[in-house]
Amino acid sequence: MAIASDRRPVRGSAAHRLYSVIVFVVLASLDNVAIGLVPPLYDPIARSLDVPERMLGLVTAVNFLVSAVAAVGWAYVGDRANRKPLLMVGTLIWAVGTAGSGLADNYPAFFTGQVVAAVGLGAVGSVGFSVVTDLISPRRRGLVMSFWGLSQGVGTLAGTLVGGILGAADWRRPFLLLAVVGLAATVAYLFTYDIRRGQSEPELADAFAVGGDYDWRISHADLPTILGRRSNVWLVLQGLTAQFAFGSLVWLPVLFQNRAEAQGYSTETAIVVGSVFATLFQLGGVFSIVGGLVGDVLQRRTPRGRALVAAVGILAAVPLYLVLFFMPIRIDVPDGAGAGAVISAVLASVATEPTVGLSFLTAVLALALTSANSPNWFALIADVNPPEHRGTVYSLGNLVNGIGRAAGNYLVGVAFDRLNAAFPPPLNYALGLAAFQIFFIPTGIMYWLASRTTPRDIDAVHELLIERAVAVATEATGRTAEGAPSRRDPS
Numbered sequence: 241m242a243i244a245s246d247r248r249p250v251r252g253s254a255a256h257r258l259y260s261v262i263v264f265v266v267l268a269s270l271d272n273v274a275i276g277l278v279p280p281l282y283d284p285i286a287r288s289l290d291v292p293e294r295m296l297g298l299v300t301a302v303n304f305l306v307s308a309v310a311a312v313g314w315a316y317v318g319d320r321a322n323r324k325p326l327l328m329v330g331t332l333i334w335a336v337g338t339a340g341s342g343l344a345d346n347y348p349a350f351f352t353g354q355v356v357a358a359v360g361l362g363a364v365g366s367v368g369f370s371v372v373t374d375l376i377s378p379r380r381r382g383l384v385m386s387f388w389g390l391s392q393g394v395g396t397l398a399g400t401l402v403g404g405i406l407g408a409a410d411w412r413r414p415f416l417l418l419a420v421v422g423l424a425a426t427v428a429y430l431f432t433y434d435i436r437r438g439q440s441e442p443e444l445a446d447a448f449a450v451g452g453d454y455d456w457r458i459s460h461a462d463l464p465t466i467l468g469r470r471s472n473v474w475l476v477l478q479g480l481t482a483q484f485a486f487g488s489l490v491w492l493p494v495l496f497q498n499r500a501e502a503q504g505y506s507t508e509t510a511i512v513v514g515s516v517f518a519t520l521f522q523l524g525g526v527f528s529i530v531g532g533l534v535g536d537v538l539q540r541r542t543p544r545g546r547a548l549v550a551a552v553g554i555l556a557a558v559p560l561y562l563v564l565f566f567m568p569i570r571i572d573v574p575d576g577a578g579a580g581a582v583i584s585a586v587l588a589s590v591a592t593e594p595t596v597g598l599s600f601l602t603a604v605l606a607l608a609l610t611s612a613n614s615p616n617w618f619a620l621i622a623d624v625n626p627p628e629h630r631g632t633v634y635s636l637g638n639l640v641n642g643i644g645r646a647a648g649n650y651l652v653g654v655a656f657d658r659l660n661a662a663f664p665p666p667l668n669y670a671l672g673l674a675a676f677q678i679f680f681i682p683t684g685i686m687y688w689l690a691s692r693t694t695p696r697d698i699d700a701v702h703e704l705l706i707e708r709a710v711a712v713a714t715e716a717t718g719r720t721a722e723g724a725p726s727r728r729d730p731s
Contacts, residue, residue, distance in 0.1 A: 276399025330363025335422025342415025386532030487648025524607025531612025
């Protein structure tokens with residue numbers, strides 16, 4: 241016998257929606273944990289599988305490429321089909337691939353496991369992005385997307401940390417642990433809210449209230465329309481030049497390592513110093529939350545708001561990076577001491593050594609400014625595209641980002657080698673990093689150009705959704721029989 245209750249239903253409640261957002265944000269970080277797991281373990285894996293370390297570098301490069309390409313396919317299918325099963329299948333695939341990597345007893349098996357994992361990882365970011373944009377209203381997209389982007393950066397750092405700590409004695413352990421976490425994540429998906437496409441759009445609220453459903457799905461014929469939105473062109477292309485610059489910043493630990501060595505420290509101590517400094521300086525990325533909030537506020541005042549916030553942040557950070565690369569810094573740590581003592585000395589020097597403290601503040605401010613790019617880019621992709629296009633456009637941007645990041649990482653290494661002939665370390669690293677910040681300038685310009693086109697594209701999406709809302713509401717209220725024609729693939 242059913243017992244009456246006046247309690248609010250849990251499914252679809254604010255708490256349930258919050259739980260769903262948390263699950264998707266955590267999963268966005270987990271896929272980056274998987275990506276960041278291998279590099280710290282190059283040496284023990286190479287020795288165990290009897291291959292040179294460069295072969296594991298190849299695995300990482302292929303992993304990035306396969307994941308980015310697979311994401312385009314996952315996103316297209318996700319923009320046409322039920323996204324929840326796709327996310328669960330994608331998570332299971334990367335969990336299986338990660339487990340296979342940890343159980344591999346030869347290089348081909350390890351390589352295969354990583355490729356399988358990469359295929360599954362492509363689903364989490366692209367399809368998950370589409371789902372999150374349907375959970376969050378346009379007024380709060382910048383804030384929530386700042387957590388989405390921040391979680392990915394935290395995931396990469398966590399992957400490095402987990403790999404280095406858990407894998408120190410047994411490199412297989414972190415892979416197997418992460419595979420178990422992936423299986424748990426799949427279970428967590430089962431209890432997430434079933435988000436309807438377009439659910440967060442204010443224009444569709446009344447249509448959903450009368451029982452309508454947003455049935456439009458992407459088709460091949462939509463590609464010219466997607467590319468015809470000028471904002472999409474600028475938002476995708478800016479990632480190429482931006483990631484040239486961001487890709488070069490992975491060499492920051494090497495710059496500070498060489499600065500320590502130039503001051504007479506041993507290589508072992510210098511490596512720890514470089515890693516700790518670089519990690520400290522990345523803390524500025526936390527301020528992406530501020531960038532997302534500012535974007536939300538300014539976007540409510542002008543439809544150019546988010547793009548202008550990203551443009552100003554990117555361009556304003558360039559001189560600060562130049563100061564960071566060339567600012568003299570005095571390193572005072574116990575040479576030859578254990579890692580704990582060196583880390584403690586570096587952390588203390590932020591407060592006790594003026595040059596270190598000033599470098600830290602410069603780096604945090606520079607990272608805070610550039611981090612405004614991420615949440616506003618995510619939010620703009622959602623703002624200028626209808627719900628059925630967002631995952632695909634996001635994945636195209638992510639693919640271009642991956643190409644730019646890989647190219648920037650590689651080309652800056654070539655630049656260091658060429659500069660070394662005339663400028664000894666650490667000056668060659670400072671000059672090379674400074675040169676690659678030039679790529680932030682066209683990035684800022686493209687965001688400014690996007691700020692000129694986004695008002696028109698946002699208005700076009702607004703009018704399109706209003707038109708479709710009328711059609712949805714009319715069909716929902718006037719439906720007299722089952723089997724009414726679907727608006728899927730209207731082409």
